[in-house]
Amino acid sequence: MTDRYAVIGNPIEQSKSPLIHNAFAQVTGQDMAYTKLLGPLGGFAASVDAFRAAGGRGMNVTAPFKLDAFAYASDLAPSAQMAGAVNAMKFEGGKVYAENFDGVGLVRDVVHNLACPLKGRRVLVLGAGGATRGALLPLLAQGPAELVIVNRNLAKAQALLELARQHPGAAVPVRALNYADLNGDAFDVVFNATSASLTAQDLPIPTSVFAHGCLAYDLTYGKGLTPFLQRARQAGVTRLADGVGMLAEQAAEAFAWWRGVRPDTREVIVCLTVPLV
Ligand code: NDP
Secondary structure, eight states: OOEEEEEEESSOTTOOHHHHHHHHHHHHTOOEEEEEEEOOTTOHHHHHHHHHHTTOOEEEEOTTOHHHHHHHOSEEOHHHHHHTOOSEEEEETTEEEEEOOHHHHHHHIIIIISOOOOTTOEEEEEOOSHHHHHHHHHHHTTOOSEEEEEOSSHHHHHHHHHHHHHSTTOOSOEEEEOGGGOSSOOEEEEEEOSSGGGGTOOOOOOGGGEEEEEEEEESOOSSSSOHHHHHHHHTTOOEEEETHHHHHHHHHHHHHHHHSOOOOOHHHHHHHOOOOO
């Protein structure tokens, strides 16, 4: 019997997850179907209950339900616990296993696909929302020389500092700053993990943050040359990337977790790439 999976969100029409997972299923020969599910606001648990009752095997979770999924899960993986949010669930018997693959997907895209090791590098992360929270510990696990988190709302960045300190083996110096404090420091990797690119908003960062040979990476995907990437290019950065690879890699992690086989992401990334022009 064909196994059923879905991505739940609201809105959900924009989601690329069915395209990605159905492509993965085809190349790996898995008998599964993956669809979109529009979850009514305030109706997350009832929608997931119904999907499970109909035989659903697993789900991806997107905005605004990542915290609802955290509350719904019976068994949270460390990645989900540390992120405080869930982006993938697996249903087995009465159990709801939950993971957050966003951070590991980001790291894999940077280190493996873009061949940019993070060990010993100075890393700047702009934004302190859910994506940064999920990425924090996978980034620290790579052993960067330092990690700086910048956010408009400094308290949110400082809260992440606390999270980083609780991490065993957290030897990496981590700082939380305001945008106005970003003067003089240069970084080898600069991540834009704000949602500013979704609405084509620029960020108040000096061009000096981009060190020579820097990678500028916008987690937002499908928007072409965002104001952040444009700013990086104007500063002379030649290594630019958006979050399409992260999207594909977190999907591949979920697929492997559900099906026991890890698909190659290259074709999906090519298919979904919007040129950075
Ligand atoms: P959240 O809503 O949780 O956080 C948004 C963050 O953006 C906050 O830190 C907020 O700052 C900041 N922000 C928003 N607008 C501005 C602005 N104009 N100037 C400065 N800071 C701003 O979003 P997520 O963390 O979930 O997502 C962030 C981005 O990452 C989104 O674009 C999302 O699409 C992308 N993403 C990509 C994934 C992928 O697979 N490629 C996976 C997950 C996310 P403040 O706290 O001060 O308001």
